[in-house]
Structure formats: structure tokens, C-alpha cells
Amino acid sequence: xxxxxxxxxxxxxxxxxxxxxxxxxxxxxxxxxxxxxxxxxxxxxxxxxxxxxxxxxxxxxxxxxxxxxxxxxxxxxxxxxxxxxxxxxxxxxxxxxxxxxxxxxxxxxxxxxxxxxxxxxxxxxxxxxxxxxxxxxxxxxxxxxxxxxxxxxxxxxxxxxxxxxxxxxxxxxxxxxxxxxxxxxxxxxxxxxxxxxxxxxxxxxxxxxxxxxxxxxxxxxxxxxxxxxxxxxxxxxxxxxxxxxxxx
Amino acid sequence: xxxxxxxxxxxxxxxxxxxxxxxxxxxxxxxxxxxxxxxxxxxxxxxxxxxxxxxxxxxxxxxxxxxxxxxxxxxxxxxxxxxxxxxxxxxxxxxxxxxxxxxxxxxxxxxxxxxxxxxxxxxxxxxxxxxxxxxxxxxxxxxxxxxxxxxxxxxxxxxxxxxxxxxxxxxxxxxxxxxxxxxxxxxxxxxxxxxxxxxxxxxxxxxxxxxxxxxxxxxxxxxxxxxxxxxxxxxxxxxxxxxxxxxx
Numbered sequence: 001x002x003x004x005x006x007x008x009x010x011x012x013x014x015x016x017x018x019x020x021x022x023x024x025x026x027x028x029x030x031x032x033x034x035x036x037x038x039x040x041x042x043x044x045x046x047x048x049x050x051x052x053x054x055x056x057x058x059x060x061x062x063x064x065x066x067x068x069x070x071x072x073x074x075x076x077x078x079x080x081x082x083x084x085x086x087x088x089x090x091x092x093x094x095x096x097x098x099x100x101x102x103x104x105x106x107x108x109x110x111x112x113x114x115x116x117x118x119x120x121x122x123x124x125x126x127x128x129x130x131x132x133x134x135x136x137x138x139x140x141x142x143x144x145x146x147x148x149x150x151x152x153x154x155x156x157x158x159x160x161x162x163x164x165x166x167x168x169x170x171x172x173x174x175x176x177x178x179x180x181x182x183x184x185x186x187x188x189x190x191x192x193x194x195x196x197x198x199x200x201x202x203x204x205x206x207x208x209x210x211x212x213x214x215x216x217x218x219x220x221x222x223x224x225x226x227x228x229x230x231x232x233x234x235x236x237x238x239x240x241x242x243x244x245x246x247x248x
Numbered sequence: 249x250x251x252x253x254x255x256x257x258x259x260x261x262x263x264x265x266x267x268x269x270x271x272x273x274x275x276x277x278x279x280x281x282x283x284x285x286x287x288x289x290x291x292x293x294x295x296x297x298x299x300x301x302x303x304x305x306x307x308x309x310x311x312x313x314x315x316x317x318x319x320x321x322x323x324x325x326x327x328x329x330x331x332x333x334x335x336x337x338x339x340x341x342x343x344x345x346x347x348x349x350x351x352x353x354x355x356x357x358x359x360x361x362x363x364x365x366x367x368x369x370x371x372x373x374x375x376x377x378x379x380x381x382x383x384x385x386x387x388x389x390x391x392x393x394x395x396x397x398x399x400x401x402x403x404x405x406x407x408x409x410x411x412x413x414x415x416x417x418x419x420x421x422x423x424x425x426x427x428x429x430x431x432x433x434x435x436x437x438x439x440x441x442x443x444x445x446x447x448x449x450x451x452x453x454x455x456x457x458x459x460x461x462x463x464x465x466x467x468x469x470x471x472x473x474x475x476x477x478x479x480x481x482x483x484x485x486x487x488x489x490x491x492x493x494x495x496x
């Protein structure tokens with residue numbers, strides 16, 4: 001066993017993790033600064049990752065995440081596999097609403113988008129680094145949290161319930177009672193919890209008796225999301241059936 | 249410099265590369281067999297990649313590509329970034345056709361899907377490992393090949409023009425004249441080149457004067473794809489404009 005192995009892989013993932021949606025292209029010195037690694041090490045590891053297609057050089061000599069890494073990531077069953085099954089149902093929901101339709105899964109203590117369909121004229125969404133949303137302040141996040149174990153709720157409470165708007169859930173009491181409502185009714189409606197411009201509704205996607213994901217629709221505060229709920233529930237049931245069929 | 253660094257990263261990418269769309273979940277012994285690595289090495293590297301979220305354990309103790317790797321891959325500008333700009337235009341095209349709409353980029357000597365929207369009732373597509381298509385036999389691939397350098401054409405010819413149907417382009421003469429037509433007309437129509445059940449049309453997406461991607465629409469052989477060409481061209485122009493705006 002080579003004692004440096006963990007360090008090498010750790011360094012490589014630190015380099016990959018330096019890229020963000022806001023900074024998708026980084027030069028050598030920026031990578032060295034963001035990772036705390038010496039420039040020669042960054043240069044050597046980046047060259048190796050370019051050979052494997054994990055990174056690509058841009059015309060000006062900087063680096064970006066490579067198409068090959070995207071292709072590998074597309075094999076993640078809990079992200080891309082789910083998305084493939086869900087997409088036709090999300091399309092139907094999009095055609096019915098022409099608003100923002102989102103599919104999220106749990107990743108750590110956050111909700112991670114695996115799909116987001118937005119029309120040209122849909123209400124703008126708050127764009128967040130890395131495509132993640134806080135569990136307590138997003139409709140999809142509340143659905144995931146409502147059906148997760150008590151450890152996750154404790155971790156979220158320990159992390160603090162950050163306030164985004166006047167309507168964000170910031171008390172443990174209100175969070176617990178909202179989660180109980182979500183479990184009872186099967187859906188959640190969040191009016192201006194994360195963004196004062198929007199209202200979101202969400203429902204769970206089940207697979208094998210467990211909640212694997214949530215689908216949400218985000219509309220403008222001037223729209224009534226109530227009439228969307230039957231279509232949202234139907235889409236989630238369709239995805240659940242598709243996942244059960246795909247698992248066979 | 250640690251002489252084993254390249255080996256460690258190489259091994260890690262060999263392990264990741266063992267996963268395919270057909271086999272998205274693999275056990276230790278399968279991974280060892282597919283990579284030729286000793287089982288203890290596979291176990292150790294997989295454990296490290298699980299810590300970083302690149303891999304995930306399934307309930308039965310096997311491995312799958314992790315959501316975190318998908319998230320990193322989603323930062324690839326030439327795949328996910330392009331897709332984000334393109335998606336509303338692909339949606340429009342999908343709504344107009346309710347058939348298969350595809351966005352492809354060049355990766356090595358193949359065309360790689362970065363998006364594929366399929367309706368419930370669209371003509372079924374040939375599903376190929378890894379989401380790749382041969383350049384000479386797919387409409388999107390011919391568009392990419394027509395606008396690439398002469399080295400790529402030589403590499404494709406050296407690789408051999410595999411026959412998929414009676415209509416596949418398998419001679420260098422026909423390939424060269426088709427590519428010249430694509431450059432002259434701006435679009436290509438492939439009737440039963442890859443699959444006897446379908447006809448495909450494709451057009452290029454330009455950015456900064458270069459062809460960055462191609463969009464194709466695949467319909468049944470009983471449909472006339474001609475009327476789709478104006479909508480296809482409009483979608484490609486819209487994506488090109490979006491990319492130019494995003495680059496500013």
C-alpha cells in the first residue's frame with residue numbers, strides 16, 4: 001500500500017472541487033490559491049487529468065471541467081438515471097405550466113438539482129452555487145427532509161435555519177409542524193420562503209417504499225399554484241412507476 | 249514529485265471508467281476483473297472515492313457513480329453549460345415536433361449526446377453505450393465532422409466506416425461529398441443511416457465562428473422531416489446567440 005495514495009486522490013478532488021458554476025474556468029495560479037497546493041503540483045495533476053479528459057485546456061491555457069467527467073457523472077443512477085426516467089413526466093408538467101419545473105435529490109444536508117426546466121418567460125429563479133438549495137427553505141428540500149431520518153433533521157437544526165425572506169421557516173417548532181403536514185398531505189406549498197418573487201409546490205417521488213427525490217414547480221407570486229397540484233402529483237406517480245419498472 | 253501519482257490517478261479513472269450505462273452498479277470482484285487491479289487496491293481506492301462522493305455504496309454493498317461526480321461533471325462548460333443555454337430552444341423544438349431532439353458535441357472521434365429529449369410516443373432510438381454515436385453514421389456527427397479539421401476526417405476513415413443499415417455511408421467518396429453538401433447547405437438529412445426505422449436532420453450550433461455542437465431531430469421514416477428544417481435552423485441560431493451573450 002502506498003501511503004500517498006489518499007493524498008493524491010484527495011488533491012485531485014480538491015482541484016476538481018475548486019471549479020464552481022460562477023468560476024467554471026480557472027488558471028494555474030487561481031487553482032493553486034484555491035487549493036493551497038504548490039503551482040508545480042497543480043500543473044502536474046492538471047496535466048494528468050487532461051490526459052484522462054477530466055479537465056480540458058481552454059484556448060487561453062486555463063482549465064475547465066472536461067466533457068469526459070460529465071459523461072462519467074451522467075452514469076450516477078441517483079442523478080442521471082433518475083433524470084432519464086423522470087424527464088418525459090417533467091416535460092409534460094412543463095408543457096402544462098410553462099414555469100420552472102425542478103427535480104431534486106438529497107446530497108449531504110442540502111437538496112441538489114438533477115433537473116431544472118425553465119421557460120423563456122418563467123419567473124426567474126434564485127441561482128445558487130453548485131445547484132444546491134437549503135432543505136428548510138425550499139419546497140423540494142422540505143419534502144426530502146420530511147421523509148428522511150431524524151438524524152438529518154438534527155443536522156439541519158444544528159446548521160441553523162438561515163433566513164432568506166420574511167416567510168422563511170426559521171423556528172424548530174414551525175419546521176417540525178410543516179414536516180408533519182408534508183407527511184400527512186403528500187405535498188407542500190412554500191409562498192416566498194426562499195425568494196419574495198415566487199411560490200413553489202413540491203411532492204415526493206417514491207421508489208421501493210422510500211422517497212428518492214422531489215419534484216417542484218415554481219411560479220410567480222401572482223399565480224395560484226393550487227391548480228398545479230393534481231398535475232404535480234400525477235407526474236410524481238408516473239416517475240415512481242417508471243423507476244419501479246426500470247428496476248426490474 | 250511522487251512517482252506513483254500518475255499511477256494512482258490512472259487507477260482511479262480506470263475504476264470510474266469501468267461503469268457503463270449498461271452496468272451502472274458494480275461489485276468489488278467485477279471492478280477488479282474489469283480493471284485488472286488487485287481486489288485490495290480496488291477496495292481501498294473505492295473507499296477513498298466514496299469519501300469524496302465520486303462513488304456511492306448501494307444497499308447490497310456494491311458501488312455506483314456518486315451524485316457528487318455528477319455535480320462536478322455538470323460544471324463542464326462544453327457539456328452542461330452548453331446544455332443550459334440550449335435547453336429552452338430544444339424545448340421549443342420538442343413542443344413543435346414531439347419527436348426526439350438531440351444536442352451532440354465532439355468527443356474524441358465520436359459524437360457525444362449532451363441532451364436528448366424524447367416524447368412518450370416518439371420513434372424509439374437506438375440506444376448506444378455511453379451515449380455516443382459514430383460520426384459518419386449520425387446526422388449530428390456528420391455536421392460536427394463537416395466542420396472539423398482534416399485530421400479528424402482521416403482518423404474517422406482510418407477507424408473504418410462501420411455499416412449499420414443499407415443506407416449507412418461506408419465509402420470515402422460518398423462521405424466526402426456528403427460533408428461538402430453539409431458545409432454548403434448548412435443542414436443534413438440522414439434517411440435510415442443508423443437505424444432502418446428513422447430519419448434524422450441536423451444543423452450546426454456556432455460560437456465565436458466555430459461549430460461547437462449540433463442539434464438533430466429524429467423522426468419516423470413515415471414522417472417527412474423537410475418541414476422541420478426551418479424550426480431546426482431557428483433553434484440553432486437561437487442557441488448560437490445565447491452562447492455569444494453568455495460569453496460576454
